[in-house]
Amino acid sequence: MKAFIIQNLKTLHRKFDYRNFSLAANLDFDESTLAQEQDRVWDQNNLPIPTLQHLIQKCARERTIREGKSCHAQIIQLGFQADDLTSNMLINMYAKCGNLGHARKLFDEMPQRSLVSWNTLIGAYTQNGNAEVGLLLFKEMHRDGSCSFSEFTVSGVLCACALVLALIECKQLHAFALKLSFESNVYVSTALLDVYAKCNLIEDANWIFESMPQRSDVTWTSMLVGFVTNELYEEALLLLRRAQRAGVEYNQFTVSSALSACAALTALIEGNQVHAVVCKSSFGSNIYVASTLVDLYAKCGMIKDAYAVFSTVDEKNIVLWNAMVSGFARHGRSLEAMILFEKMQLSGLCPNQVTYVSVLSSCCHMGLVERGKKYFDMITKEHNLSHNVFHYSCMVDILGRSGLIDEAKDLIDKMSFEATPSMWGSLLASCKVYGNVELAEEAAKCLFEVEPNNAGNHVLLSNVYASRGRWEDVARARTLLKESEAKKVRGISWIEIKDKVHTFMVGERNHPRISEIYGRLDDFLEEMRNQGYRGENEHDLHDVEESRKQELLKHHSEKLAFTLGLMCLPSGVPIRIMKNLRICGDCHSFMKKASSITGRLIIVRDNNRFHHFRDGFCSCGEFW
DNA sequence: GTAGGGTTAG
Structure with a gap:
C-alpha cells in the first residue's frame, strides 16, 4: 500500500503538479500521513480523464468503492460524456466492488453496447453470485445480435454454467468454441473442463485437459478439483505429483484442493509435504488453506495439530470454525466441540447447518441425549435455520x-x-x-x-x-x-509407514511380509494373554465353530495393520490405523490392552469416528 | 477495458 501511494503521488506530481506539498523533498512519510495525503488525492476535483480511468481500474482490482465512486463523480463533474471504454471500466469497477445496481444502471444508460460491455455485465452478475442472470444476459446478447462473441464471452458464460451446472449450455458453447477455434484459448478450455468436471463428466474434463497444448496453473487446479469433486482422490494426488514434475508453482488454490484430496485419503505424509510448501510460502494464512489443513489433521487423527493451525488464524470464518468443531466431534472430544461452538458465537458468527451437524454428532459420540435435543431445537428456534437430513440422521442415532x-x-x-x-x-x-x-x-x-x-x-x-x-x-x-445378490463389504485396514500405504484385508495373504506379521502377532497375543487379555467372541456372531471364531477375530485387518506398525515404527511414534468398517469389540479390547503393554498411543479411525488408545483406555469411553 | 481454479457435514 505504502509503495503504491508513493508511486501514485509521484506520478501525479510529475505529470500534473496538482500537489501543494513537496514530494521530492521528503518521501519518508509515516503511514498515517501517507493515508491522509492519499485522501487528499482522491478529493481532488481536477484530475484528467486518463488518470481517472487508470484509478478506476485500480479500484476495480482492489475493490475500493469509495475511491471508485469519487472518480465516477469527477467524470460527471467534468461534464465528460463517458465513452464505451470509460463506461465499461466503471461497470467493471462497480461489479468488482459488489455494487450490481450501479453496474446495471450504467449498462442500461449506454447509448450503444459493445462486445466488452456485454462481457463485463455477464461477468458482473456471475461473479456476484447471480449466474442465472448471467446466462439470461447471454441469451439476450444473442437475440440482440449487434455484436459477435469473443473468447471472453465464452469463458465468462462458461463460468456461469459452472455455478449452476448448466451442462446443456456448456455443450452448446463447446460446439461453438470448436467451430471458431476458441478451444485453443487456455481460458476457454479451462472453463470447459471445469464445467464438465463439476457436472460429473470427469472423463470429458480429463480429455480436454490432456488435449491442451498449454496449461496454466488455473488449468491444473481445475483438474485437481475436478478429481476431488468426483471423489477420485488417488487420481488427484497423481496429478499433483505430475504438476510438481511439470514445474507448476503451488498457490493457495492448488494447495487447498491438494490438501482436500490428502484429507479424503487420510494421506498424512503427502499432506505434510504440502504443508511444508505452505510454511515456506506467503499463503499460509489464507483461510481456505487453513481450513483444509485443519480438516486434514483432524481426519488423520492429529487433532492437536489441527488445533494448532486453527489457532494461528486471526480472522476465522464459519468454514474454519466448522472444520475444527467437526474435528473435535470426530475425535469424541464433545466438550471441546461444544466450547468451540459457544466461542464461535462469541466471536460474532452465527452457526449454520454444517455447524449443527458437527455439534449434534459430538452428542452422538458421547450419548448426550438432552444436549442433543437442545441443539436440535436451537436449529429452528434460535437460529432460524431449517432441519436437514443430516440433523435428523444424528438425532435418530442419538436417541x-x-x-x-x-x-x-x-x-x-x-x-x-x-x-x-x-x-x-x-x-x-x-x-x-x-x-x-x-x-x-x-x-x-x-x-x-x-x-x-x-x-x-x-x-x-x-x-x-x-x-x-x-x-x-x-x-x-x-x-x-x-x-440374495447382496455382497458383504470386506473389512479393510491401512497404515501409512514412511511414504507407503499398507493395506490389509481380514486373513490377508498378499502382503510381502505377511508371514512375519502373523508370527509377530501370535507372539504378541501370547504376551497379551499372559497379561490377562481374553478375546471377546460375542462381538462376532458368525454361525461358525468356536475355534474358527477365534481364528477369524485374530486376523481382523486392524490387528494385522497394528502388528506391522509395531514392527516398523520407532517406539514413541503413535500407531495410526484407518479402517473402512466400524471397529469390532474384540479389536477394541485388543487395542486397549496393546496400548498399555507397548506404552504407545494407538489411533484407530473407523468409518464412524476416531479411537485414541492410551494406557489401556480409549478416548471413546466405550461409547461408539 | 471484459474471461478460467480453492475450504467445513452421519
Whole structure:
C-alpha cells in the first residue's frame, strides 16, 4: 500500500503538479500521513480523464468503492460524456466492488453496447453470485445480435454454467468454441473442463485437459478439483505429483484442493509435504488453506495439530470454525466441540447447518441425549435455520443409541424427508443393543428395500436374532442372505509407514511380509494373554465353530495393520490405523490392552469416528 | 477495458 501511494503521488506530481506539498523533498512519510495525503488525492476535483480511468481500474482490482465512486463523480463533474471504454471500466469497477445496481444502471444508460460491455455485465452478475442472470444476459446478447462473441464471452458464460451446472449450455458453447477455434484459448478450455468436471463428466474434463497444448496453473487446479469433486482422490494426488514434475508453482488454490484430496485419503505424509510448501510460502494464512489443513489433521487423527493451525488464524470464518468443531466431534472430544461452538458465537458468527451437524454428532459420540435435543431445537428456534437430513440422521442415532428407540422411530415417521439407509442402519444397530426384535424387523425391511445389495444389513438383522438366542431366525436370515445378490463389504485396514500405504484385508495373504506379521502377532497375543487379555467372541456372531471364531477375530485387518506398525515404527511414534468398517469389540479390547503393554498411543479411525488408545483406555469411553 | 481454479457435514 505504502509503495503504491508513493508511486501514485509521484506520478501525479510529475505529470500534473496538482500537489501543494513537496514530494521530492521528503518521501519518508509515516503511514498515517501517507493515508491522509492519499485522501487528499482522491478529493481532488481536477484530475484528467486518463488518470481517472487508470484509478478506476485500480479500484476495480482492489475493490475500493469509495475511491471508485469519487472518480465516477469527477467524470460527471467534468461534464465528460463517458465513452464505451470509460463506461465499461466503471461497470467493471462497480461489479468488482459488489455494487450490481450501479453496474446495471450504467449498462442500461449506454447509448450503444459493445462486445466488452456485454462481457463485463455477464461477468458482473456471475461473479456476484447471480449466474442465472448471467446466462439470461447471454441469451439476450444473442437475440440482440449487434455484436459477435469473443473468447471472453465464452469463458465468462462458461463460468456461469459452472455455478449452476448448466451442462446443456456448456455443450452448446463447446460446439461453438470448436467451430471458431476458441478451444485453443487456455481460458476457454479451462472453463470447459471445469464445467464438465463439476457436472460429473470427469472423463470429458480429463480429455480436454490432456488435449491442451498449454496449461496454466488455473488449468491444473481445475483438474485437481475436478478429481476431488468426483471423489477420485488417488487420481488427484497423481496429478499433483505430475504438476510438481511439470514445474507448476503451488498457490493457495492448488494447495487447498491438494490438501482436500490428502484429507479424503487420510494421506498424512503427502499432506505434510504440502504443508511444508505452505510454511515456506506467503499463503499460509489464507483461510481456505487453513481450513483444509485443519480438516486434514483432524481426519488423520492429529487433532492437536489441527488445533494448532486453527489457532494461528486471526480472522476465522464459519468454514474454519466448522472444520475444527467437526474435528473435535470426530475425535469424541464433545466438550471441546461444544466450547468451540459457544466461542464461535462469541466471536460474532452465527452457526449454520454444517455447524449443527458437527455439534449434534459430538452428542452422538458421547450419548448426550438432552444436549442433543437442545441443539436440535436451537436449529429452528434460535437460529432460524431449517432441519436437514443430516440433523435428523444424528438425532435418530442419538436417541437410538441411548435406548430411546421408539422416539427415534417416531422422529423418522414425522420428518418430511425420505429416511436414509444410515437412519435405518442406525436404528437396526440400536435394536440389536437393546434387544428390540420387532422394530429391528421393521427397520431391516425398509433397509433391504433401499439397499438390496448390502449384505451388512442382513448380517445386522441376523445379529439381532443371535443376541436374543433366536437361532432359527438367524438361520433364516442367513439363508435369505445367501439367496440374495447382496455382497458383504470386506473389512479393510491401512497404515501409512514412511511414504507407503499398507493395506490389509481380514486373513490377508498378499502382503510381502505377511508371514512375519502373523508370527509377530501370535507372539504378541501370547504376551497379551499372559497379561490377562481374553478375546471377546460375542462381538462376532458368525454361525461358525468356536475355534474358527477365534481364528477369524485374530486376523481382523486392524490387528494385522497394528502388528506391522509395531514392527516398523520407532517406539514413541503413535500407531495410526484407518479402517473402512466400524471397529469390532474384540479389536477394541485388543487395542486397549496393546496400548498399555507397548506404552504407545494407538489411533484407530473407523468409518464412524476416531479411537485414541492410551494406557489401556480409549478416548471413546466405550461409547461408539 | 471484459474471461478460467480453492475450504467445513452421519
